Amino acid sequence: MKIGYDIDGVLIDFITPYLWFHNKKYGTRFQKEDIKNYDLTKSLKLPSKKIFPDIMQFMESKYSEYLVPAESTQEAISEIAMEHDLYVITSRSELFKRQTEEMLSIYFPNIFDGRVIFSSYNTHKWGNSKSSIAESLRLEIFIEDNPDDISSITAKGIRVFLMDAPWNRKVKENSLVTRVYNHSEIVRILKSGLNNR
Numbered sequence: 001m002k003i004g005y006d007i008d009g010v011l012i013d014f015i016t017p018y019l020w021f022h023n024k025k026y027g028t029r030f031q032k033e034d035i036k037n038y039d040l041t042k043s044l045k046l047p048s049k050k051i052f053p054d055i056m057q058f059m060e061s062k063y064s065e066y067l068v069p070a071e072s073t074q075e076a077i078s079e080i081a082m083e084h085d086l087y088v089i090t091s092r093s094e095l096f097k098r099q100t101e102e103m104l105s106i107y108f109p110n111i112f113d114g115r116v117i118f119s120s121y122n123t124h125k126w127g128n129s130k131s132s133i134a135e136s137l138r139l140e141i142f143i144e145d146n147p148d149d150i151s152s153i154t155a156k157g158i159r160v161f162l163m164d165a166p167w168n169r170k171v172k173e174n175s176l177v178t179r180v181y182n183h184s185e186i187v188r189i190l191k192s193g194l195n196n197r
C-alpha cells in the first residue's frame with residue numbers, strides 16, 4: 001500500500017522542544033497538555049503575526065536539535081517500509097526544505113528519499129493542499145495529527161490514522177478514522193489486516 005505521513009506531531013515530536021523555546025522566550029510555563037488547539041496562536045495566546053517569525057527563530061536555534069522521533073517510531077517505520085511505499089507530505093514551509101530532508105535522512109535513512117512533498121506553496125503542480133496531493137499520489141492511508149487535515153483527507157475517501165494529541169481529542173473515530181497512540185500500534189493494525197477491525 002501507499003502510505004503518507006505528516007512530519008510534525010507524527011514522525012517528529014515538534015511541540016516539546018517548541019514549548020521549551022517558547023517558554024524561555026516569553027517566560028511562560030506551557031506544557032504539551034495545555035495545547036488544546038492546533039492553532040498555536042490560540043493555544044499560546046500569541047498575535048498571529050508573531051507565530052511565523054517565532055517558528056523561524058526556533059528552527060534556527062539550538063532548540064531545533066531536539067526535534068526527534070518519539071520512542072519506537074524509527075523501528076516501527078522501518079518495519080512498515082519493508083512492505084509498503086511511504087511518502088511524506090508536510091505543510092512545513094519550503095524555507096526549511098534542506099533542514100527537513102536532512103533530518104528525515106538521519107532518523108529514517110533511505111525510507112522517504114525522493115518522496116518528501118511540501119504542500120505549503122500554491123506553485124506545486126498538484127495544488128497546495130495535503131489532501132489533493134494525497135489523492136494524486138493515490139495514497140490509501142495517511143497518518144496525521146491536524147484536525148483540519150484529517151477532515152479534508154478523509155473527505156477524499158482516504159483512511160486516516162490519527163496520532164493522538166491534546167489538540168485533536170475532539171476528533172471522533174469513524175470508518176475512516178482510527179485514533180492511535182504510537183507507531184507500533186499502526187504496525188500491529190496493518191499486520192492484523194485492516195478489514196478485521
Ligand SMILES: [Mg+2]
Binds near residue numbers: 008144145146
Ligand atoms: Mg502535524
